[in-house]
Amino acid sequence: MAEIRVEKLHKAFTDFVAVRGSTFTVPDGDFFCLLGPSGCGKTTTLRMIAGLELPTSGRILLGGEDVTFKQASQRDIAFVFQLFALYPHMNVRANISYPLRNQGMPGEEVRKRVEEAARILRITHLLDRSVSGLSSGDRQRVALGRAIVREPLAFMLDEPLGALDAEFREVMCGELRALHDRLRATTVYVTHDQLEAMSMADTIALMNNGVVEQLGPPQEIYDRPASVFVADFVGSPPMNFIPFHGRVAPGDKSVRIGEAAVAVPEAREGIAEGELLLGARPEHVQLSASSPLRASVIDAEYLGTTQIVTVSTAQGTTLKARLSSEVAVRPGEHTGLVFHPKKLSLFEKKSGRALRSALHDEAAHG
Amino acid sequence: MTATTLAHSVVEPSGRSKGIAGTVIVVYAVISMVPLVWIFLTAFKSPSDSIAYPPKIVFHPTLDGTCNLFTTISRQTADYISSLPPPMNVCDRIARARNMVVAGPSNFVPRFLNSLIIAFGSTALSVVLGVTAAYAFSRFRVPAKDDLLFFILSTRMMPPIAVAIPIYLMYRELGLSDTHLGMILLYSAVNVSLAVWLLKGFIDEIPREYEEAALVDGYTRLQAFRKVVLPQATTGIVATAIFCLIFAWNEYAFATLLTSGQAQTAPPFIPIIIGEGGQDWPAVAAATTLFLVPILVFTVLLRKNLLRGITFGAVRK
Ligand SMILES: Nc1ncnc2c1ncn2[C@@H]1O[C@H](COP(=O)(O)OP(=O)(O)O)[C@@H](O)[C@H]1O
Ligand SMILES: [Mg+2]
Numbered sequence A: 001m002a003e004i005r006v007e008k009l010h011k012a013f014t015d016f017v018a019v020r021g022s023t024f025t026v027p028d029g030d031f032f033c034l035l036g037p038s039g040c041g042k043t044t045t046l047r048m049i050a051g052l053e054l055p056t057s058g059r060i061l062l063g064g065e066d067v068t069f070k071q072a073s074q075r076d077i078a079f080v081f082q083l084f085a086l087y088p089h090m091n092v093r094a095n096i097s098y099p100l101r102n103q104g105m106p107g108e109e110v111r112k113r114v115e116e117a118a119r120i121l122r123i124t125h126l127l128d129r130s131v132s133g134l135s136s137g138d139r140q141r142v143a144l145g146r147a148i149v150r151e152p153l154a155f156m157l158d159e160p161l162g163a164l165d166a167e168f169r170e171v172m173c174g175e176l177r178a179l180h181d182r183l184r185a186t187t188v189y190v191t192h193d194q195l196e197a198m199s200m201a202d203t204i205a206l207m208n209n210g211v212v213e214q215l216g217p218p219q220e221i222y223d224r225p226a227s228v229f230v231a232d233f234v235g236s237p238p239m240n241f242i243p244f245h246g247r248v249a250p251g252d253k254s255v256r257i258g259e260a261a262v263a264v265p266e267a268r269e270g271i272a273e274g275e276l277l278l279g280a281r282p283e284h285v286q287l288s289a290s291s292p293l294r295a296s297v298i299d300a301e302y303l304g305t306t307q308i309v310t311v312s313t314a315q316g317t318t319l320k321a322r323l324s325s326e327v328a329v330r331p332g333e334h335t336g337l338v339f340h341p342k343k344l345s346l347f348e349k350k351s352g353r354a355l356r357s358a359l360h361d362e363a364a365h366g
Numbered sequence B: 001m002t003a004t005t006l007a008h009s010v011v012e013p014s015g016r017s018k019g020i021a022g023t024v025i026v027v028y029a030v031i032s033m034v035p036l037v038w039i040f041l042t043a044f045k046s047p048s049d050s051i052a053y054p055p056k057i058v059f060h061p062t063l064d065g066t067c068n069l070f071t072t073i074s075r076q077t078a079d080y081i082s083s084l085p086p087p088m089n090v091c092d093r094i095a096r097a098r099n100m101v102v103a104g105p106s107n108f109v110p111r112f113l114n115s116l117i118i119a120f121g122s123t124a125l126s127v128v129l130g131v132t133a134a135y136a137f138s139r140f141r142v143p144a145k146d147d148l149l150f151f152i153l154s155t156r157m158m159p160p161i162a163v164a165i166p167i168y169l170m171y172r173e174l175g176l177s178d179t180h181l182g183m184i185l186l187y188s189a190v191n192v193s194l195a196v197w198l199l200k201g202f203i204d205e206i207p208r209e210y211e212e213a214a215l216v217d218g219y220t221r222l223q224a225f226r227k228v229v230l231p232q233a234t235t236g237i238v239a240t241a242i243f244c245l246i247f248a249w250n251e252y253a254f255a256t257l258l259t260s261g262q263a264q265t266a267p268p269f270i271p272i273i274i275g276e277g278g279q280d281w282p283a284v285a286a287a288t289t290l291f292l293v294p295i296l297v298f299t300v301l302l303r304k305n306l307l308r309g310i311t312f313g314a315v316r317k
Helices: A041-050 A092-102 A109-120 A135-148 A166-183 A194-200 A216-222 A228-233 A356-366 B015-042 B065-071 B078-083 B090-097 B108-139 B145-154 B161-173 B180-205 B208-216 B222-234 B236-249 B253-258 B265-274 B281-301 B303-310
Strands: A004-013 A016-026 A031-035 A057-062 A077-080 A154-158 A186-191 A203-208 A211-216 A242-250 A253-258 A260-263 A271-280 A285-287 A294-302 A306-313 A318-324 A334-337 A345-347 B071-075 B100-105
Touching: A004 A041, A016 A041, A016 A203, A031 A041, A031 A194, A041 A057, A041 A077, A041 A154, A041 A186, A057 A228, A077 A135, A077 B208, A092 A135, A092 A166, A135 A166, A135 B222, A186 A194, A194 A216, A203 A216, A203 A228, A211 A216, A211 A228, A211 B222, A228 A242, A228 A271, A228 A345, A242 A253, A242 A318, A260 B180, A285 A318, A294 B253, A306 A334, A318 B071, A334 B015, B015 B090, B015 B281, B065 B071, B065 B090, B065 B108, B065 B281, B071 B090, B090 B100, B108 B145, B108 B180, B108 B222, B108 B265, B145 B180, B161 B180, B161 B253, B180 B236, B180 B253, B208 B222, B222 B236, B236 B303, B253 B265, B265 B281, B281 B303
Parallel strands: A031 A186, A031 A203, A077 A154, A154 A186
Antiparallel strands: A004 A016, A004 A057, A203 A211, A242 A271, A253 A260, A271 A345, A285 A334, A294 A306, A294 A334, A306 A318, B071 B100
8 A cells, every 4th residue: 555646747648738737645545536527637647647658747656656657567556447458368267366377476375365356346156257248347346356456556446437327336336435445545536427526535636627626525625616617517516606796805704796795704815806706506505585686486306305496696697506395486486595604605707716715714724 | 011021120131131142152152162173173083084075074083193293203114114013002003004113202292391381481470570560550659650551551552573573683692582581581571561451450459458457467568468469369360360371372473483493382383293295184183182271271270260350350249
């Protein structure tokens, strides 16, 4: 097991920059998720850590040792590919033991390790089967088996659940996290699915266009998004943005949106007059007939205990509110909006950057 | 029309079209087999039966042709022949019946061996060069890759025999004329472009993840190539080898031009087998029949791979 440190990692392909100056540390034993939309450079980052791709610049440290230019075979990292890379000409047992046999490990030890891995992954009954007949879930278990028998310094998983159907993905998410809790191996997990990342990760690095936009535990990313992109990417439905024109001075406790004054966490930095966005998670939006911030109900989607209510403000902004199903709403109804004053974010519209406020104080305190 | 006649599967061909297809294949097979069967029959005819007109379908089979192919014979006086010990084998007996004796083996076996050495040697060389070059083209960033590949292909854009004279002169100068090495190099030079192109197609189809998995598992690039890529490219390698082998085995023009003695292959040798009173057709036919055997055996042994290979990876699960 080892800590992974990535410093100013940069990767340019002939006509395209895939990763721009990423810096992050994966603590020893962490379940670390690289999250971001397709094409943002997650796989490229992972491949550089594993040694399958050479960075254009920057450094990679594995357990304190600089491995930037070391061969993949010298790094002792296991990689589970998005495509299940099982060897079709070998059966399950041979696939799992393949990495070990190469190291010249004695047969008895190999057998023990393979059976231990198979037991953990509950594929003992498949050991002597050919890989071609396996379901995609079982194939992915075999691929994981190949990774864990080696007892490597770290695991790299590239969208390992991408090819599974939704229901099975949830099961495997649980299994993967349980496996990690058991082995406590440093794991870098790549996914474009924010739900997967939120449910499994200890730490998330959210990437966009080759840049790490925010780094932190899931709760931190959800509660205190560093940018509009992060706020929009994480959460379902995503955060609501209410555009307004105004200025913020340090110490301000409210902003003016149209006629209404909306209470926000106390500002810790100011910004000159310009276009701003107020960000509110759907669960922090409530309906109140008496609120001066007027809106009308467009639609309500019933989800059991909660419902997602879509409303439109007088300025034409559409918002989604997560309300208890007990609140009665009628499409077309005129009403007002109130926000949870402690949970709101403010963003500069042009840069997408979040303004520092009392919201972030809590983070500093832990 | 009833519903049942309409309800046929759109993927499975109907019984009738299968029947037609089967008939066409059988007719085609029979037609293309006729010359081969004729050659096979001729091999067992006597020289006079072999050129009889109208052609004889029913005849008295003999081993004259086969014996003439494998032995050289010389005419002797009847007295001398009667003074010899009794004939040791069938060829001896046939020869003596015509006042001849077997003087020794013919050149056929050495020529046949030359063909085997040169054809298999050049096939092995072409495939080894082809698979390594194809792997590099498929996986590595090679400067001017497309231009190089086009150049390799362009070597096949004129008939090889167009450069026969320069090659003849070069080979004479280099001492490669009438040598096994010379012929192996020549056939490999012709085949390697085909091999590179065919094999690159096959290797492109093998997902990189297989080797990359091996690389992170501690294998070197070369080990990954040998233990992961090669086994998966077997189909392509076999198909390529068969194409190369067939070309080298059948090649006639260069063999005629560049070999005459110690490295002469079977193709230039077979048509000029002379018997008593001119062309010895039964011997030529016997030689041709034997000449077909190695390719036939090689292809039949590997036909599973060949069939899958010739579809060029189109059939994938
Ligand atoms: N070998 C390559 N050559 C050129 N561009 C590449 C190569 N590999 C990846 N890219 C590009 O880099 C970007 C990031 O790719 P990738 O890391 O695979 O994204 P992700 O895994 O986040 O979907 C993509 O736009 C992709 O097209
Ligand atoms: Mg990817």
